Amino acid sequence: MKPLKEFVIPFIGLKVGAHQFEYKIGPEFFEYFEYDDFNNVNVDVCVNLVKKETLLELQFKISGIVNVNCDLTNEPFDQFIENEFNLVVKFGEAYDDENIDILILPHGAYELNIQQYVYELIVLSVPIKRVHPGVEDGTLNSDILKRLEELSPKTEDKKETIEDIDPRWNTLKKLLTGK
Known part of the structure; x- marks a missing residue:
């Protein structure tokens, strides 16, 4: 070159x-x-x-x-x-x-x-x-961003999975937090 x-x-x-x-x-x-x-x-x-x-x-x-x-x-x-x-x-x-x-x-x-x-x-x-x-500041209007938001996992689904956890694990979690 x-x-x-x-x-x-x-x-x-x-x-x-x-x-x-x-x-x-x-x-x-x-x-x-x-x-x-x-x-x-x-x-x-x-x-x-x-x-x-x-x-x-x-x-x-x-x-x-x-x-x-x-x-x-x-x-x-x-x-x-x-x-x-x-x-x-x-x-x-x-x-x-x-x-x-x-x-x-x-x-x-x-x-x-x-x-x-x-x-x-x-x-x-x-x-x-x-x-x-x-x-970052939410001002961009883009079809890709809208599609990503539609396909992202919902926060409600996370709450349901937390409630579906076996209650015996909750006592073990107390050992970690000391409560």
């Missing part, structure tokens, strides 16, 4: 000190990775790079909105995401990215590709369970 040019930082020409890079991430970024879980994406990425004599420190900050489908109703909604990630880039004999927070580049390296870190940070910022805000 050919790297996206805008996410390649040529650090060899930068002066020692702090540098800031800003990116606007849209749906075309995720098309590059062939990731189609998002309907739409509008995320701002700010990368603060501090160049030191022997290493680089990067701080990634993202905030924005991804449009995803609700896991319960399949209705699309905008999910706000915000996250941070710190990365230390050191130089060594060979490329090594086994440690999550430390990247080792070969001594002759002159640029750093951050597209994979941006991609993973955005994808991992979205909650595992995606629930439409209208489901």
